[in-house]
Amino acid sequence: MKIAVLIKTALDTGQLRVRDTVVVEETPLKISDIDRNAVEEAVKLKGKDKAYGVTVLKWGPLQKKVQEAENVLREALAMGLDEAYLVADEKLLNASHIATAKAIAAVVKKVGADLVLAGEATVDNYTGQIPARVAAELGWPVITYARELKVEGGRVVARRDLEDHVEVVEAPLPAVVSVTREINQPRIPTLLAIRAAMKKPINRLTLADLGISVEPKISAAYKPLVIQRKKIVIKDGTPEEKAEKLIQYLRQEGVI
């Protein structure tokens, strides 16, 4: 089964560069965590066919981030993907989600796939909308938040993990499925696999290559959240004394 895996080269939220605002340009990229689970699932399901990664670069500056994105994609290739497509175009930086989905769908149409796998949400934006948008663009059914997945007889059956219940849902292929972190344990690539990944192709595409044009950009300002906590730490004394001290503080605050 031919599989396309959607991989967000996301801002590494553990290494945000912050001044008055978040300096996106200086913040490094990493693979959006849950996309590792999507890659793992693809490697398990692909059988003798190919699985490829698709990334639409959203963060600039273009040249610098293309380099980082390629390194991120090498990781996914080392996990077992056969090939990767990196859509890098000035017009897609900070572009609307409509544009991202169009670009992803264009790659999937160009390369072909029986199944598109994605993460449930990205670490930098956490919106969970791209899988549904890509499905709408392709005209395929979508199953989101899958924590278990089976493909049998041209159909995909998934356990959809919703807030209060789990739904067992079925859809015909081709389809788009987004997965949760619980679906599997992503493999850690061996040194050998990492070396082999250096030889796998990363195809770079522009909007012109895909023959599409896109909507305007999103205008956004990112202000770091300053957590103003009192940070009073009780270190000294016996456990008894510390407990007494904590209770005193909490009573002063009127919370107990």
Add this chain to the structure above:
Amino acid sequence: MKTLVVFPNKELLYAASTLGGEVAALVFSQKEAEAVSGKAHKILVAEVDPRLPDAAAEAVAKAAAGYDLVLMPSTKNAKTVGGLAAQKLGVELLVDVLSMRAEGGVLTAERYVFGNKAVATVQVSLPAVVTVAPGRFQGEPPAVQSAVEKLALAPTSRLKIVAVEEKSRGAVRLEEAEIIVSVGRGFKKKEDLQMAFELAKVLGGQVGCSRPIAADLKWLPEEHWVGLSGKKVKPKLYLAIGISGQPQHIAGILDSRIIAAINNDPSAPIFQNADYGVVEDLYKIVPILINKISKLKGG
């Protein structure tokens, strides 16, 4: 301003009313229509199964014609419906919105981004779809006259729901809890969580947990799970015990009034995110706290 509320509840209808203008509600059964009667100017009834995101999105896309804004709750299914409908309509979708304002055809909204380490102020042109973060719009929607209309639709779904399994749901409602005693991997065995339940009981609170406790160890059902991918809570007291305080956990407790933490590692990041921290072995201090607080409460 014309706003369409999908999967309407009190919070969403109130949020819509703060924008001014006409408020319509899209519901998926006659029973739901009755429930919102008198709270929206227009009630559109689409007789489709809202659990099927493609069918629901078709209804939303059709109903949205002529509206400036579509408002939805921030549930997983609604986000899926929102993504499908927004792409069909060629409009932006903002999820988990904390605040919003519409002016001159532009929606300005705030939401947490980057693992809840930053607030984004986003501007998109209307029409747009928005899902609202829970607990942000508290008020009564004004009473109005409702006109009920059927939405003519022949929805098609390629999905089939084969089975629905209820998750075990106890009396836990963390989103509404005033006091939360939350447990992390500092607890060595499942049985030891009993201490936290006892402490929560004497405090009159509920028990929350970090992701590994629910997702990996499965010591507690997922309804206890707090954080970026779990529940977002806003108690007056959040007491984190044996939780290291990774950003994805902190993301769920930002709106707590007071955060207190117990951890035996003085360099645990939780202390940077807490008002009051105690460096101590939880096994030593929690029993003392139970004892002292129950005495305090006259128990």
